[in-house]
Amino acid sequence: MxxxxxxxxxxxxxxxxxxxxxxxxxxxxxxxxxxxxxxxxxxxxxxxxxxxxxxxxxxxxxxxxxxxxxxxxxxxxxxxxxxxxxxxxxxxxxxxxxxxxxxxxxxxxxxxxxxxxxxxxxxxxxxxxxxxxxxxxxxxxxxxxxxxxxxxxxxxxxxxxxxxxxxxxxxxxxxxxxxxxxxxxxxxxxxxxxxxxxxxxxxxxxxxxxxxxxxxxxxxxxxxxxxxxxxxxxxxxxxxxxxEWDPEEAGKSGYDHYMLKEINEQPRAIRNCIRGRTDEMAGTVSIDELDGIDRPKRIHLVSCGTSYHASLYAARLFRAGGIPATAFYASEYDAGAVPIDGDTLVIGVTQSGETADTLGALRDANRRGAETLAVTNVVGSSASRETDHVMYIRAGPEISVAATKTFASQQVALAMLSSTLTDECSREFVEGLRALPDQIQSILDQSRATEIADVYANSDAYFVIGRGYSAPVALEGALKMKEITYKHAEGFPGGELKHGPLALVTERTPVIAIVTGESNAEEMIGNMKEVEAREAPVIAVTDSPDVVENYADHILRIPQTAWQFTPILANVQLQLLAYWTANQLGRSIDKPRNLAKSVTVK
Structure with missing residues (x-):
C-alpha cells in the first residue's frame, strides 16, 4: 500500500x-x-x-x-x-x-x-x-x-x-x-x-x-x-x-486488465518456478538454495490473504509426508503460545516479501530460535534478507491487486518444497509438475467461464465448496470473487455446508463445487444435492464430468493429473469465473476499492 x-x-x-x-x-x-x-x-x-x-x-x-x-x-x-x-x-x-x-x-x-x-x-x-x-x-x-x-x-x-x-x-x-x-x-x-x-x-x-x-x-x-x-x-x-524482469512484463501487453494478463501468464510462471529444479527421469526435485535444510520436527506456515490459502494447501502436503504442519494467519501468530524451538521450521509465504504481519511473525520466530524460510517472489525483499533460507517462486512482476499467477506459483513452489523435505517425491509427481503449464494453457484456451459469468453476474452471493486439498482453493476462489466483484462470496469445506451456510442458499446463490479425483466424489455429490434441493444453481469444477453431469447445471472442466496438482488446475477456472463476472459488472478489476497490493502496515 x-x-x-x-x-x-x-x-x-x-x-x-x-x-x-x-x-x-x-x-x-x-x-x-x-x-x-x-x-x-x-x-x-x-x-x-x-x-x-x-x-x-x-x-x-x-x-x-x-x-x-x-x-x-x-x-x-x-x-x-x-x-x-x-x-x-x-x-x-x-x-x-x-x-x-x-x-x-x-x-x-x-x-x-x-x-x-x-x-x-x-x-x-x-x-x-x-x-x-x-x-x-x-x-x-x-x-x-x-x-x-x-x-x-x-x-x-x-x-x-x-x-x-x-x-x-x-x-x-x-x-x-x-x-x-x-x-x-x-x-x-x-x-x-x-x-x-x-x-x-x-x-x-x-x-x-x-x-x-x-x-x-x-x-x-x-x-x-x-x-x-x-x-x-x-x-x-x-x-x-x-x-531480471523484462520491462514489458509490467505492461498489459494488449489485455484489457493486468489480472487477465497475469492469469494467462501462469503457464510461463510455473515453467520458471520449476526450471532447473526437477529431474523427470530420476523422479526427483532438487532445490539448490535449500540444500542446508534438514527435515524439521514441525513446520509452521505464516501468511496473509491469498498466501494463507497457499499455506493451507502446503500444510496438508507436509502432514501427508509425515511432518506435523500448521498454517497460521500471520497477524494471529503467537510464537510464545505454540511449541517452537530449533527443530521448528517457520515458513513465511509472502508475494512481496514486505507484508508487515508476515515479517513480524518471522522476526518473532527468529527471536525464539526457530529456523526460518521465506517463500517469496521478490529478490532482495525484507523477507528474503531476514530469514535463514529463501525460495523464490519466480513468477515475475504481478501488478493486479488480486493475486493470480503468484498464488499458482506459490502452490507449485510449496509442493516442491514438501516433496524435498518429506522425501515423498516420485516420477508421477515430477511428471505432474512438468505437465502443469500445458494443462493450464488448455484450460485458458477452452474455459466456458465467460458464458457462465454472463448468466450469474447479478446473483446475490456465491458459495464455493471443496474437500481435502481443494478446500483451500475454495477459500481462494471465494476471495477472488469478493475482491473484484464486490459481491458476497464464501468458501468452505463441503462438509461444513450443512453446519450453517445452508441457511443462506437460495435460487439466487450459485454454488461452485470442486469435484476432483482426490476428493470424495460421493460426499461432494451429496453436497450438490443439498443445494440443488434449495433450487440453487450448481457449477461443478471437475476432472470427472461424467460423474457429476447429472447433478450440475454447468461444468468447468480441468485435465486429470497427479492428486497434488488438481487444486492448482481447479483454481484457474475459479480465477476466470471471478474475472469475467467482475468484467460483466464493470468493476475496477485491477484496483479494487479499499484494497492494496502490498500491505506494509499492521
Missing part, C-alpha cells in the same frame, strides 16, 4: 522540471497497483513546488504545470489512507511551515500525536490530519537550530517510532534524502539519473540496476551519485543487483 517515487538527474546544469515530472508521474502510474486514494509530487528548485490531489492520478495530471520550470530533484507519492480520510490536505507530499521541505512517507508513526503536540506548542501550524506531517516540521526545527540538511533529516528520523519509509527534498538542494524502517525502499542506478521507489516496477523502464535499502540505512541521491550510510553516518557499500 502507498507508493513512493524519487528521482534526481545526473546532469548538474539547469534543466526543465518537465523531465523530472515525467519520471515521477510515470513512476506513480507504475505504482497504482499498490492501491491509493490520492497522489502528489514535489519538485525542488530555488523553492519547493508541491502538487497534490485527492482521487485518481488523472486528477493530479490535470493540475501539474505544462510549461518548463527549472528543477533539481523530485519526490512523489500515492497515498492509501490511514490517518485522516482521503482529501487534498491529507495527500502527500507534506511540507514545513514555510514550504522549504517536502516529505513523502509510507507506514505508521506510532508516536506522532506526542510529536505533533510538542511541535504545535512550539508554534508550528499543521494543515492535515496525517501522522506524516510531523516529519517536515521536525526537520524544520533542526534547520532553524543551525543543522545542515542531512543532519536535520537524520535527527527527525531519530525521533520517530514505528514503521516507515521516508523521502524528502529541500529548496535549493539537488539531492533526495531517504531512509527506511520495516517498510520497503529500493534504489535504481540509471545512466541519466538515480531513482528510489517502494517497488522496482516504478523505474524499471529506466534501469534494471538496483540496490535494496535495508532497515536503518540512509540514502542520498544527488547528481554526483548515490551514497548509502548507516544510522551512525558511516558510509556502507551495498551490492548492485540486476533485476
Amino acid at each position: 502507498c507508493g513512493i517515487i524519487g528521482y534526481t538527474p545526473t546532469r548538474t546544469d539547469h534543466h526543465s522540471n518537465r523531465d523530472i515530472l515525467n519520471v515521477l508521474m510515470d513512476g506513480l502510474s507504475d505504482l497504482e497497483y499498490r492501491g491509493y486514494d490520492s497522489a502528489g509530487v514535489a519538485i525542488a528548485n530555488a523553492s519547493v513546488s508541491v502538487y497534490k490531489r485527492n482521487g485518481e492520478l488523472s486528477e493530479l495530471e490535470e493540475m501539474v504545470p505544462n510549461g518548463p520550470i527549472d528543477g533539481y530533484a523530485g519526490i512523489g507519492h500515492t497515498r492509501w489512507s490511514t490517518h485522516g480520510p482521503p482529501s487534498d490536505e491529507n495527500a502527500h507530499p507534506h511540507t514545513d511551515c514555510d514550504g522549504s521541505v517536502a516529505v513523502v512517507h509510507n507506514g505508521i508513526i506510532e508516536n506522532y500525536r506526542v510529536l505533533r503536540d510538542e511541535l504545535e506548542a512550539a508554534g508550528h501550524e499543521f494543515d492535515s490530519e496525517t501522522d506524516t506531517e510531523v516529519i517536515p516540521h521536525l526537520i524544520e526545527t533542526s534547520l532553524e537550530q543551525g543543522a545542515d540538511i542531512e543532519t536535520a533529516f537524520r535527527r527527525a528520523i531519530d525521533r520517530l517510532n514505528g514503521s516507515f519509509a521516508v523521502a524528502a527534498v529541500f529548496s535549493g538542494s539537488e539531492a533526495v534524502y531517504a531512509t527506511r524502517n520495516q517498510s520497503p525502499l529500493v534504489l535504481g542506478i540509471g545512466d541519466d539519473g538515480y531513482h528510489l521507489a517502494s517497488d522496482v516496477p516504478a523505474f524499471l523502464e529506466y534501469t534494471d540496476q538496483v540496490v535494496y535499502l535495508q532497515d536503518d540505512q540512509f540514502a542520498k541521491l544527488s547528481p554526483a551519485g548515490v551514497e548509502i550510510s548507516d544510522k551512525r553516518g558511516t558510509v556502507v557499500d551495498m551490492p548492485v543487483k540486476t533485476v
Whole structure:
C-alpha cells in the first residue's frame, strides 16, 4: 500500500522540471497497483513546488504545470489512507511551515500525536490530519537550530517510532534524502539519473540496476551519485543487483486488465518456478538454495490473504509426508503460545516479501530460535534478507491487486518444497509438475467461464465448496470473487455446508463445487444435492464430468493429473469465473476499492 517515487538527474546544469515530472508521474502510474486514494509530487528548485490531489492520478495530471520550470530533484507519492480520510490536505507530499521541505512517507508513526503536540506548542501550524506531517516540521526545527540538511533529516528520523519509509527534498538542494524502517525502499542506478521507489516496477523502464535499502540505512541521491550510510553516518557499500524482469512484463501487453494478463501468464510462471529444479527421469526435485535444510520436527506456515490459502494447501502436503504442519494467519501468530524451538521450521509465504504481519511473525520466530524460510517472489525483499533460507517462486512482476499467477506459483513452489523435505517425491509427481503449464494453457484456451459469468453476474452471493486439498482453493476462489466483484462470496469445506451456510442458499446463490479425483466424489455429490434441493444453481469444477453431469447445471472442466496438482488446475477456472463476472459488472478489476497490493502496515 502507498507508493513512493524519487528521482534526481545526473546532469548538474539547469534543466526543465518537465523531465523530472515525467519520471515521477510515470513512476506513480507504475505504482497504482499498490492501491491509493490520492497522489502528489514535489519538485525542488530555488523553492519547493508541491502538487497534490485527492482521487485518481488523472486528477493530479490535470493540475501539474505544462510549461518548463527549472528543477533539481523530485519526490512523489500515492497515498492509501490511514490517518485522516482521503482529501487534498491529507495527500502527500507534506511540507514545513514555510514550504522549504517536502516529505513523502509510507507506514505508521506510532508516536506522532506526542510529536505533533510538542511541535504545535512550539508554534508550528499543521494543515492535515496525517501522522506524516510531523516529519517536515521536525526537520524544520533542526534547520532553524543551525543543522545542515542531512543532519536535520537524520535527527527527525531519530525521533520517530514505528514503521516507515521516508523521502524528502529541500529548496535549493539537488539531492533526495531517504531512509527506511520495516517498510520497503529500493534504489535504481540509471545512466541519466538515480531513482528510489517502494517497488522496482516504478523505474524499471529506466534501469534494471538496483540496490535494496535495508532497515536503518540512509540514502542520498544527488547528481554526483548515490551514497548509502548507516544510522551512525558511516558510509556502507551495498551490492548492485540486476533485476531480471523484462520491462514489458509490467505492461498489459494488449489485455484489457493486468489480472487477465497475469492469469494467462501462469503457464510461463510455473515453467520458471520449476526450471532447473526437477529431474523427470530420476523422479526427483532438487532445490539448490535449500540444500542446508534438514527435515524439521514441525513446520509452521505464516501468511496473509491469498498466501494463507497457499499455506493451507502446503500444510496438508507436509502432514501427508509425515511432518506435523500448521498454517497460521500471520497477524494471529503467537510464537510464545505454540511449541517452537530449533527443530521448528517457520515458513513465511509472502508475494512481496514486505507484508508487515508476515515479517513480524518471522522476526518473532527468529527471536525464539526457530529456523526460518521465506517463500517469496521478490529478490532482495525484507523477507528474503531476514530469514535463514529463501525460495523464490519466480513468477515475475504481478501488478493486479488480486493475486493470480503468484498464488499458482506459490502452490507449485510449496509442493516442491514438501516433496524435498518429506522425501515423498516420485516420477508421477515430477511428471505432474512438468505437465502443469500445458494443462493450464488448455484450460485458458477452452474455459466456458465467460458464458457462465454472463448468466450469474447479478446473483446475490456465491458459495464455493471443496474437500481435502481443494478446500483451500475454495477459500481462494471465494476471495477472488469478493475482491473484484464486490459481491458476497464464501468458501468452505463441503462438509461444513450443512453446519450453517445452508441457511443462506437460495435460487439466487450459485454454488461452485470442486469435484476432483482426490476428493470424495460421493460426499461432494451429496453436497450438490443439498443445494440443488434449495433450487440453487450448481457449477461443478471437475476432472470427472461424467460423474457429476447429472447433478450440475454447468461444468468447468480441468485435465486429470497427479492428486497434488488438481487444486492448482481447479483454481484457474475459479480465477476466470471471478474475472469475467467482475468484467460483466464493470468493476475496477485491477484496483479494487479499499484494497492494496502490498500491505506494509499492521
